Amino acid sequence: MTSTTIERPGRTGGPGTGPPASTSARRGRFRVRITGSAIGDRVYGAAVTAFAICVPLLLLLIAIEIASAGWPAFRRFGFSFLTSSAWDPVKGTFGAAPAIYGTLVSSLLALLLATPLALGVAVFLSEFAPRAIRQPVAFLVDLLAAIPSVVYGLWGIFVLVPVLRSPVMPFLRDTLHLGGIPLFSGPAYGPSMLAAGVILAIMILPYISSVSREVLLAVPRSQREAALALGATRWETISGAVIPFAKSGIIGGIILGLGRALGETMAVTMLIGNRPQISASLFAPGYTMASLIANEFSEASGDLHLSALMAVGFTLFVITLIVNGIARWLVWQVSRSAGGRAG
């Protein structure tokens, strides 16, 4: 026989002269007190613990599996596997640098394009949009995340790439005279790093904007009132009080988008041009780790080729882990400097 009582901790911040609200961390938590025999609880506890252990275990097993499969390539080429640009399955030399570079640059480009746009959408939807259009627009933006990646690829090939090739790239290079900067120099290929970056930006936009929207909506009214009552305009309230309050959540949303961009395969493969080269220009084709694996896995010739692809997969895995680690650290830093609020 087991009885469980749930106690609500002392109400914080209510009227009256009770003890002061001690810490915000206590708010909303419940203390569960268990009395009576607890065999059922132990079984239950063991079961959920086992489930919880399963997930990191799975992650670890995947990592070990990929690492060991890629080990021959790592041993053969050593550190130059990460730094060499020579990817030639026929000669049997494999260097993943162009794919690593392409993954990082296309994702970064996507972040640069998507973040301001997504933040704008989030601020509009949470602060300015009339109630009647808030839900429909939010729904439509979220719908971007539901479009299959291959459809983005098709749209990219038939709409985005031609548009980039004829007006956009010459406009950036010649009309705006940005051609002197290596990023915007060179001939305007259609499939390119730029095309991949733009399509990735569209694909990750809903992630960043919907997370940002939620955290902006969760900013307490008291914070807005505080800024308003100090003579802030509406814009000053949003930029000086609301967004800073939501900062760590917004960074979390951006990281989520970055994670998506790093691993995105199909649309990028269809648009990036799939050429293993490092070019300073965004107009030139490139390659990403994910598209490299997707393109070559089915026709991998020989054990070394296969192992090299596994090694690329492992590298992508590690880079994603590192990026996420940095992101966690960043969120933690921001929320700590903001005064110990949980991020």
Add this chain to the structure above:
Amino acid sequence: MTAPAPAAGAAGAAGVAASGGMLRPPGSEAARGSVAARRFSFWYGAKQALTEIDLDIAPRTITALIGPSGCGKSTFLRAVNRMHDLVPGTRHEGKILLDGRDVYDPSVDPTTLRRRVGMVFQRWNCFPKSIYDNVAYGPRINTSLPRAQLDQIVEASLRRAALWDEVKDRLRQSALSLSGGQQQRLCIARTLANDPEVLLLDEPASALDPIATQKIEELIFELKRELTIVIVTHNLQQAARASDYTAFFYLGRLIEVGSTERMFTAPREERTNSYITGRFG
């Protein structure tokens, strides 16, 4: 020219006129910071929250607004510095005058108004920034002062809020590391940094323990020498202790207003008497 007399003795003379449209003729020099309502009504959508409020609040006095929950006292307080502006579906009739000028006049910039009429809320709402940045927030958005001057304003404001000695060594620490009472005084300091003429307090001590409450009350009493203070409170003892004048609101109407001493000893209205003796509310 009358010096700003300590209002305690000269109860009716300098202070709040009785409700009902009888306006006290404006003083010859009228110290800055007088607030008056003229047949002021307010609606949230179709629901009327205030009905034809007439109230005069003299400079450098403390006026307590009391009444049961939902009586409109907070609504009135927020109307003074137009905090309702961003709430959709609200509207008003009548006037609220700040130094004789209608705050709802189209020529009045609400941000300027809110600098002159500061507000402190029931639940302290410090920004998740450092103590310094919290106090400097108002001056920073409203002016572009050099650093040294900003430092002075921050120190002076913290001193006025009786918080300087407690935080002077940790101005760079997060405001959220302070205790509740300290945070509330920090919110007052933040408001004072704008150098307002009127300070509106919406149940500033209702979530504080008795010692912190006492500090806030002492602080309010000190600030009276420089500011007009309007305080909404549920705590009748607090109103009796800390205020010069008391206004009793009930069901959106101003029932009675007068010197606090008279209101608590000889209320004229039966409903006031019932409320302050605890028969309802």
